[in-house]
Amino acid sequence: MQYITRYQKDNDGTYSVVATGVELEQSHIDLLENGYPLKAEVEVPDNKKLSIEQRKKIFAMCRDIELHWGEPVESTRKLLQTELEIMKGYEEISLRDCSMKVARELIELIIAFMFHHQIPMSVETSKLLSEDKALLYWATINRNCVICRKPHADLAHYEAVGRGMNRNKMNHYDKHVLALCREHHNEQHAIGVKSFDDKYHLHDSWIKVDERLNKMLKGEKKE
Known part of the structure; x- marks a missing residue:
C-alpha cells in the first residue's frame, strides 16, 4: 500500500507530495539519480460516500428509462452498474456505500446512455441535472x-x-x-x-x- 505522508501546495493549485511504499525499478532509480523526473499517475481513493443528491439523480434517470422502454428501474440500474463494473474493473457496486466518484461515473454513464438512445428526460430529472x-x-x-x-x-x-x-x-x-x-x-x-x-x-x-x-x-x- 502506498501512502502520501507530506504535501505542499503549488502556485497552480496542485500539490507536491512525498509518497511511501512506491515500487521502483533500477531504470527508474537511474533516471532520478541523474536528475530526470519520472512520470507517474497518482490516484487517491475517494473516501466520501455517495450523496443523497446522487442517488436521486440515478433513480430519476432509471425511472425515465422505464417510462420510455418499459424496463423496470431495478433491472436498468443493475444493468448499467454492471456495465460500469466491467468498464472500470470495479468490484460489485452498491448504492448503499459506493464512493462519490463511482456514483458520479455511473451518473455520467446513464446520461450518455440516454442521449445515445434518444430517451427523453422528464422535467423533474432535467432540473436535478x-x-x-x-x-x-x-x-x-x-x-x-x-x-x-x-x-x-x-x-x-x-x-x-x-x-x-x-x-x-x-x-x-x-x-x-x-x-x-x-x-x-x-x-x-x-x-x-x-x-x-x-x-x-x-x-x-x-x-x-x-x-x-x-x-x-x-x-x-x-x-
Whole structure:
C-alpha cells in the first residue's frame, strides 16, 4: 500500500507530495539519480460516500428509462452498474456505500446512455441535472439545446472566433462551447455572453472543446 505522508501546495493549485511504499525499478532509480523526473499517475481513493443528491439523480434517470422502454428501474440500474463494473474493473457496486466518484461515473454513464438512445428526460430529472457537466456535455455532443432541449442546435462559442476565420480549417481546442437552439443562440449574441450566463445560470458551464467537439466544429462527420 502506498501512502502520501507530506504535501505542499503549488502556485497552480496542485500539490507536491512525498509518497511511501512506491515500487521502483533500477531504470527508474537511474533516471532520478541523474536528475530526470519520472512520470507517474497518482490516484487517491475517494473516501466520501455517495450523496443523497446522487442517488436521486440515478433513480430519476432509471425511472425515465422505464417510462420510455418499459424496463423496470431495478433491472436498468443493475444493468448499467454492471456495465460500469466491467468498464472500470470495479468490484460489485452498491448504492448503499459506493464512493462519490463511482456514483458520479455511473451518473455520467446513464446520461450518455440516454442521449445515445434518444430517451427523453422528464422535467423533474432535467432540473436535478441542470448543473451537471456530463448532461451539458452530452447535450452538446448530440446538439440538443442545453436550455430548452430542442434538437439540431447550433454549437455556440463562448469566446469570439473572429471575423474572416474559416471554422472548418481552424482548431477550436482553446474554445468553450454549448449547444444552443437558434433562438437561444441569437439571444446570446444579442445580449452578450455574460448577460446570457447570468440569465440562464451558465457560469462555469461551458464545455472545453475536446477532439470530438473539434471535429464537429470543423464540419467532420460525428462518430
